[in-house]
Amino acid sequence: MALIVQKYGGTSVGSPERIRNVAQRVAKYKAQGHQxxxxxxxxxxxxxxxxxxxxxxxxxxxxxxLDVVISTGEQVTIGLLAMALKDAGLQAKSYTGAQVKIxxxxxxxxxxIVSIDEQNIRTDLANGYVVVVAGFQGMDEDGNITTxxxxxxxxxxxxxAAALRADECQIYTDVDGVYTTDPRxxxxxxxxxxxxxxxxxxxxxxxxxxxxxxxxxxAGKYKVKLRVLSSFEEEGEGTLITFEEGNKMEQAIISxxxxxxxxxxxxxxxxxxxxxIAYQILGPVSEAHIDVDMIIQNVGVxxxxxxxxxxxxNEFTKAMDILxxxxxxxxxxRDVIGDNKTAKVSVVGVGMxxxxxxxxxxFRTLAEEGINIQMISTSEIKISVVIDEKYLELAVRVxxxxxxxxxxxx
Amino acid sequence: MALIVQKYGGTSVGSPERIRNVAQRVAKYKAQGHQxxxxxxxxxxxxxxxxxxxxxxxxxxxxxxLDVVISTGEQVTIGLLAMALKDAGLQAKSYTGAQVKIxxxxxxxxxxIVSIDEQNIRTDLANGYVVVVAGFQGMDEDGNITTxxxxxxxxxxxxxAAALRADECQIYTDVDGVYTTDPRxxxxxxxxxxxxxxxxxxxxxxxxxxxxxxxxxxAGKYKVKLRVLSSFEEEGEGTLITFEEGNKMEQAIISxxxxxxxxxxxxxxxxxxxxxIAYQILGPVSEAHIDVDMIIQNVGVxxxxxxxxxxxxNEFTKAMDILxxxxxxxxxxRDVIGDNKTAKVSVVGVGMxxxxxxxxxxFRTLAEEGINIQMISTSEIKISVVIDEKYLELAVRVxxxxxxxxxxxx
Numbered sequence: 001m002a003l004i005v006q007k008y009g010g011t012s013v014g015s016p017e018r019i020r021n022v023a024q025r026v027a028k029y030k031a032q033g034h035q036x037x038x039x040x041x042x043x044x045x046x047x048x049x050x051x052x053x054x055x056x057x058x059x060x061x062x063x064x065x066l067d068v069v070i071s072t073g074e075q076v077t078i079g080l081l082a083m084a085l086k087d088a089g090l091q092a093k094s095y096t097g098a099q100v101k102i103x104x105x106x107x108x109x110x111x112x113i114v115s116i117d118e119q120n121i122r123t124d125l126a127n128g129y130v131v132v133v134a135g136f137q138g139m140d141e142d143g144n145i146t147t148x149x150x151x152x153x154x155x156x157x158x159x160x161a162a163a164l165r166a167d168e169c170q171i172y173t174d175v176d177g178v179y180t181t182d183p184r185x186x187x188x189x190x191x192x193x194x195x196x197x198x199x200x201x202x203x204x205x206x207x208x209x210x211x212x213x214x215x216x217x218x219a220g221k222y223k224v225k226l227r228v229l230s231s232f233e234e235e236g237e238g239t240l241i242t243f244e245e246g247n248k249m250e251q252a253i254i255s256x257x258x259x260x261x262x263x264x265x266x267x268x269x270x271x272x273x274x275x276x277i278a279y280q281i282l283g284p285v286s287e288a289h290i291d292v293d294m295i296i297q298n299v300g301v302x303x304x305x306x307x308x309x310x311x312x313x314n315e316f317t318k319a320m321d322i323l324x325x326x327x328x329x330x331x332x333x334r335d336v337i338g339d340n341k342t343a344k345v346s347v348v349g350v351g352m353x354x355x356x357x358x359x360x361x362x363f364r365t366l367a368e369e370g371i372n373i374q375m376i377s378t379s380e381i382k383i384s385v386v387i388d389e390k391y392l393e394l395a396v397r398v399x400x401x402x403x404x405x406x407x408x409x410x
Numbered sequence: 411m412a413l414i415v416q417k418y419g420g421t422s423v424g425s426p427e428r429i430r431n432v433a434q435r436v437a438k439y440k441a442q443g444h445q446x447x448x449x450x451x452x453x454x455x456x457x458x459x460x461x462x463x464x465x466x467x468x469x470x471x472x473x474x475x476l477d478v479v480i481s482t483g484e485q486v487t488i489g490l491l492a493m494a495l496k497d498a499g500l501q502a503k504s505y506t507g508a509q510v511k512i513x514x515x516x517x518x519x520x521x522x523i524v525s526i527d528e529q530n531i532r533t534d535l536a537n538g539y540v541v542v543v544a545g546f547q548g549m550d551e552d553g554n555i556t557t558x559x560x561x562x563x564x565x566x567x568x569x570x571a572a573a574l575r576a577d578e579c580q581i582y583t584d585v586d587g588v589y590t591t592d593p594r595x596x597x598x599x600x601x602x603x604x605x606x607x608x609x610x611x612x613x614x615x616x617x618x619x620x621x622x623x624x625x626x627x628x629a630g631k632y633k634v635k636l637r638v639l640s641s642f643e644e645e646g647e648g649t650l651i652t653f654e655e656g657n658k659m660e661q662a663i664i665s666x667x668x669x670x671x672x673x674x675x676x677x678x679x680x681x682x683x684x685x686x687i688a689y690q691i692l693g694p695v696s697e698a699h700i701d702v703d704m705i706i707q708n709v710g711v712x713x714x715x716x717x718x719x720x721x722x723x724n725e726f727t728k729a730m731d732i733l734x735x736x737x738x739x740x741x742x743x744r745d746v747i748g749d750n751k752t753a754k755v756s757v758v759g760v761g762m763x764x765x766x767x768x769x770x771x772x773f774r775t776l777a778e779e780g781i782n783i784q785m786i787s788t789s790e791i792k793i794s795v796v797i798d799e800k801y802l803e804l805a806v807r808v809x810x811x812x813x814x815x816x817x818x819x820x
Contacts, residue, residue, distance in 0.1 A: 016463065016466035016467050019467060020467070050486065053426065053486070053490065054489070054490065054493060056426040057426050057429060057430070057490050057493045057494050057497065058493040058494065058496065058497045061493055062492065062493050062496050064492075064503075064504075065488075065489040065490075065492040065493045065496070065504055066489065066493075067489075068485060068488060068489035068492070068504050068506070069485070069486050069489035069490060071485075072482035072485045072486050075478060075479070075481075075482045075485070076460065076463070076479050076482050078475075078478060079464070079475040079476065079477075079478035079479035080463065080464065080467050080475075080479060082472065082474075082475040082478070083464060083467045083468040083471050083472050083475045083476075084467050084468065086468065086472050086475070087467065087468045092475075093474075094474075094475055094478050096478070096555075098508070099553055099554075099555075143509055144509075145506075145509075
């Protein structure tokens with residue numbers, strides 16, 4: 001008998017019929033003797049509908065009240081799923097985030113979980129109940145309703161699994177696992193049986209949007225065994241996300257090719273090469289709540305250097321504006337140039353730690369196709385390059401092939 | 411400076427535009443220096459949509475989970491209204507029933523309020539906030555979400571007003587007050603400037619659905635000054651519901667003509683006239699959760715009597731079935747007959763306590779139109795008759811005229 005936390009996203013609970021399918025799947029696990037906690041998102045489209053309604057009232061909805069409104073999406077789903085479970089002959093009980101209680105900080109619309117009181121859930125499980133928990137939401141110390149931000153239901157699932165020390169946290173989604181790259185771009189892309197947390201973190205942050213990155217960090221921190229599965233397939237083992245590298249390293253050097261199409265590149269040229277300059281450049285950008293992705297600064301020449309970074313394409317104009325009006329005159333840089341027609345491609349794999357030549361193989365492969373590399377950044381387990389957007393598909397395809405990712409025993 | 415509780419029904423908050431109108435009205439009261447608590451229903455149609463969704467999952471939705479689902483309707487409205495108030499430049503804060511907290515018993519879908527903790531609301535009001543409270547909902551001792559049943563938002567409004575000792579509880583609805591009868595049936599129907607609680611109770615229970623009966627009882631019990639107003643008219647004083655009969659008795663004998671179209675009549679004939687028989691007949695009906703309205707038992711002849719009562723038309727078949735299979739053979743009654751094509755008409759007024767001849771005037775008026783009276787039941791302040799459904803409109807019109815209800819100083 002195992003204790004399993006299952007998390008179902010909006011598409012998986014998008015209609016009464018699909019909610020009944022989820023109940024059937026839960027019933028199967030119960031029949032095998034497992035204890036099951038189910039964490040659910042709002043029915044697909046519901047959160048967007050509620051946000052649109054709020055924006056009809058207030059152009060920039062008050063965050064506290066927006067959370068009051070949008071948290072109802074998950075609340076409807078937990079009630080409906082508990083009904084479906086009862087209809088399937090199981091004992092079931094729903095919990096809102098506040099009822100659990102999932103205590104968060106007070107950062108409305110993007111709260112962080114502080115603690116989870118799992119006592120009532122444990123009692124219900126011991127009494128044979130399936131426990132249904134609303135994802136994405138919690139309450140702060142003053143009893144205000146909070147939400148965890150988009151994708152927060154994954155985080156709820158992992159956090160509940162951590163609090164209960166569950167044997168496994170299963171994330172059901174509309175894909176059946178983590179692939180070596182996006183199958184829509186490379187038909188030869190292959191589902192990975194397992195992937196390490198670190199690789200998953202790199203894959204997620206680079207645009208393989210199977211899991212929300214925060215939930216993966218959470219799972220890593222609390223050593224929660226995480227599995228990504230399809231809610232639309234009866235069989236299939238999905239992809240297990242492990243925190244043991246073990247024999248994994250022997251099997252494959254590279255796990256996948258991640259990419260991000262929405263990258264924009266900005267370079268501040270002729271920056272005085274002295275302490276504190278990075279903060280003076282990125283401070284104002286960060287204060288404007290613009291997320292910065294890659295950051296590159298090369299060795300300076302004659303006391304001056306170039307400083308480059310990438311932002312989401314939607315933030316490009318805003319970021320350029322800040323740099324030209326606030327940063328450049330202030331630090332005395334020569335000029336600011338940018339390009340929002342770029343994309344990022346990364347090869348990811350824990351195997352590269354113990355294998356040399358990955359970088360050179362990647363660069364050679366791209367060079368053979370005449371693809372110019374504009375920026376390079378590396379970590380322990382990934383190498384990322386920024387290239388012209390128009391070469392993105394080509395780059396992903398040739399790298400996928402070059403690293404033999406289409407072959408099971410690569 | 412007064413403390414005012416305003417309750418807005420589903421139609422009054424049925425769209426973003428209407429929610430903004432409510433905010434404007436609240437702003438006007440705030441500008442006059444009043445403290446305002448607003449209690450709101452779900453946007454019109456929302457509760458029905460949620461119930462329909464639940465029924466797609468489970469034919470008879472689990473009551474606990476149904477409350478989890480339908481309570482989201484009001485939760486959306488409080489968030490939206492708080493946003494609209496902030497957009498209008500006011501300080502505002504929303505509360506769910508659980509957040510207040512409105513403690514109820516655990517009778518899901520028809521819970522009763524046990525107590526209200528008004529401390530946080532008081533603090534907010536003192537700090538200049540408009541407080542927005544979700545009607546219709548509360549929580550039980552175990553933290554389960556409960557709802558108060560249809561129309562429960564009125565009850566929430568009155569209960570909050572009672573807890574805060576508010577100066578007035580204003581019920582905004584789509585009619586501008588209480589009328590002498592339904593204006594759709596009798597164009598000469600006139601808005602009453604005031605009505606006593608007792609009359610209102612009789613009017614409400616008899617089908618003048620301006621206010622939920624439970625909220626009127628509540629207001630009477632806690633001496634809350636209640637006013638019914640239109641949310642669609644800028645001016646107008648609505649109808650004040652008072653608990654002082656005072657000069658009212660001098661003005662009018664009869665306040666209005668109430669009616670109920672959905673009445674079905676059942677008679678158990680040849681019932682042994684002995685103690686306990688009423689309970690033996692109505693016990694099984696009540697156990698089946700069928701509400702009984704009028705009950706009539708005449709003096710017995712030769713140790714046998716006839717026992718009649720009315721139920722809602724929707725419950726007619728079920729009630730007949732119970733009587734024929736469970737009651738009749740058990741108590742040895744001769745037979746059970748029924749008619750679901752009946753209606754009830756009542757004249758209501760505290761004035762009839764001190765005036766004779768009301769009943770005879772009513773019966774004569776009906777007789778002159780050839781309308782046969784099938785059942786009669788009376789209380790201190792009302793006389794009700796059951797008649798053939800097809801004469802309903804005629805009966806209401808002629809009674810309205812006979813008691814001079816179309817004249818302001820009647």
